[in-house]
Amino acid sequence: MTTSRKVILGVTASIAVSKAQAIANALQYAGFEVRAAMTWSAKQLISEQLLSGVLNAPVYSQIWNPAQGGETHINWAKWADAMLIAPATASCISELWAGKYDSCVTLLAANIPPERLFIAPAMSQNMWEQPAVQRNVEQLKAWGVRFIEPVTGIVASKATGQRLQEPSAIVDYLKQVVEIQSPAQGCE
Numbered sequence: 001m002t003t004s005r006k007v008i009l010g011v012t013a014s015i016a017v018s019k020a021q022a023i024a025n026a027l028q029y030a031g032f033e034v035r036a037a038m039t040w041s042a043k044q045l046i047s048e049q050l051l052s053g054v055l056n057a058p059v060y061s062q063i064w065n066p067a068q069g070g071e072t073h074i075n076w077a078k079w080a081d082a083m084l085i086a087p088a089t090a091s092c093i094s095e096l097w098a099g100k101y102d103s104c105v106t107l108l109a110a111n112i113p114p115e116r117l118f119i120a121p122a123m124s125q126n127m128w129e130q131p132a133v134q135r136n137v138e139q140l141k142a143w144g145v146r147f148i149e150p151v152t153g154i155v156a157s158k159a160t161g162q163r164l165q166e167p168s169a170i171v172d173y174l175k176q177v178v179e180i181q182s183p184a185q186g187c188e
């Protein structure tokens with residue numbers, strides 16, 4: 001019998017949220033079963049319907065009125081072999097550092113063991129260099145959370161910032177850590 005690995009893609013409100021669809025697709029092509037969760041702020045930047053359509057599944061985007069088939073966040077976290085937050089905002093990283101679990105993404109992450117949590121930050125250079133952000137990243141790493149390191153490049157408004165790695169590179173990294181036993185068919 002073969003099984004595929006299950007991952008929750010957590011999406012937060014970085015300008016790099018425009019890559020969320022490509023990341024979801026790349027995960028599916030790589031054989032992962034994928035569910036997605038979005039913050040309220042992420043939904044101001046891209047539509048929930050886009051992710052739901054790509055995954056052909058409900059997206060967890062409201063703590064108090066969930067549409068994910070009646071399943072709780074606890075059940076979702078139990079279902080997952082790993083959670084990837086990509087893109088991850090400075091705010092999301094700060095919430096995880098502080099143990100503040102007010103969004104769908106951080107609430108799920110709170111129920112995933114640190115070693116199964118993967119964070120791909122994306123933000124402006126000024127944000128990235130904030131002592132608070134650097135402290136939060138270092139502390140989460142010390143707790144066992146793995147960071148998919150961003151790369152320096154041009155982000156919004158032609159400013160320098162920390163960009164997401166390409167979706168294929170993010171997924172390759174995840175594959176190295178979360179073993180795939182049965183590649184799936186992928187999707188369009």
Ligand SMILES: Cc1cc2nc3c(=O)[nH]c(=O)nc-3n(C[C@H](O)[C@H](O)[C@H](O)COP(=O)(O)O)c2cc1C
Pocket residue numbers: 011012013014015016039040041042088089090091092103122123124127
């Ligand atoms: C257009 C726009 C782009 C943004 N891009 C980023 C970003 O790249 N990285 C970041 O950390 N915050 C960014 N922010 C700020 C976050 O959206 C804001 O801190 C928000 O509260 C994060 O919420 P969330 O982490 O719950 O999704 C951006 C805001 C706007 C309006």
